[in-house]
Amino acid sequence: MPTPISHAAVGFALAAWAQQGAPTRRVCIVAAACAATPDIDAIGWPLHVANDSLFAHRALTHSLAFAVLGVALATIVFFHGPMWRQGRARIAGILAAAFLTHLCLDGLSSYSLGLEFLAPFSRQRYRFLWTPLGSVHGGLAGQLVQEAFVVLLPALVIGWLGLRVRGAGVAPRAAAV
Numbered sequence: 001m002p003t004p005i006s007h008a009a010v011g012f013a014l015a016a017w018a019q020q021g022a023p024t025r026r027v028c029i030v031a032a033a034c035a036a037t038p039d040i041d042a043i044g045w046p047l048h049v050a051n052d053s054l055f056a057h058r059a060l061t062h063s064l065a066f067a068v069l070g071v072a073l074a075t076i077v078f079f080h081g082p083m084w085r086q087g088r089a090r091i092a093g094i095l096a097a098a099f100l101t102h103l104c105l106d107g108l109s110s111y112s113l114g115l116e117f118l119a120p121f122s123r124q125r126y127r128f129l130w131t132p133l134g135s136v137h138g139g140l141a142g143q144l145v146q147e148a149f150v151v152l153l154p155a156l157v158i159g160w161l162g163l164r165v166r167g168a169g170v171a172p173r174a175a176a177v
């Protein structure tokens with residue numbers, strides 16, 4: 001059961017390596033936010049959203065349609081203006097990949113009944129046949145420890161290495177993003 005923090009770390013690491021030229025912090029941070037965004041559906045728990053609702057956990061916000069909308073919105077809001085014009089398509093691709101890492105990691109976990117990848121067009125829930133993350137017999141603490149070693153720490157190290165090796169910047173250099 002990857003936590004939003006682990007998802008964000010994976011998105012950050014991906015953006016640290018996927019940008020052309022020195023990674024910019026803004027792309028890394030927005031990619032991290034995109035990777036964690038699907039779990040915004042957690043606000044449904046205190047609101048007692050029904051399990052079969054489109055707004056239940058791992059339903060609409062874990063769909064490909066939500067990812068497309070989220071990437072479009074994030075690209076428009078955070079990467080408008082001439083400074084980003086040259087690399088906007090690549091940034092959108094990075095943000096899309098960040099979203100997809102969330103869906104893939106959740107699909108690899110045994111937690112819940114699966115994800116509604118195709119919502120709102122289909123309410124079918126899916127997960128991968130191989131679900132190494134989490135165990136239906138393991139406690140929450142055990143799952144969090146496993147996830148920290150398998151997902152969170154590697155992502156943090158890979159992201160940190162990306163910034164160190166590739167030289168982080170605050171803005172895109174000319175046409176290179």
Ligand SMILES: [Zn+2]
Pocket residue numbers: 038039058062102106
């Ligand atoms: Zn999730």
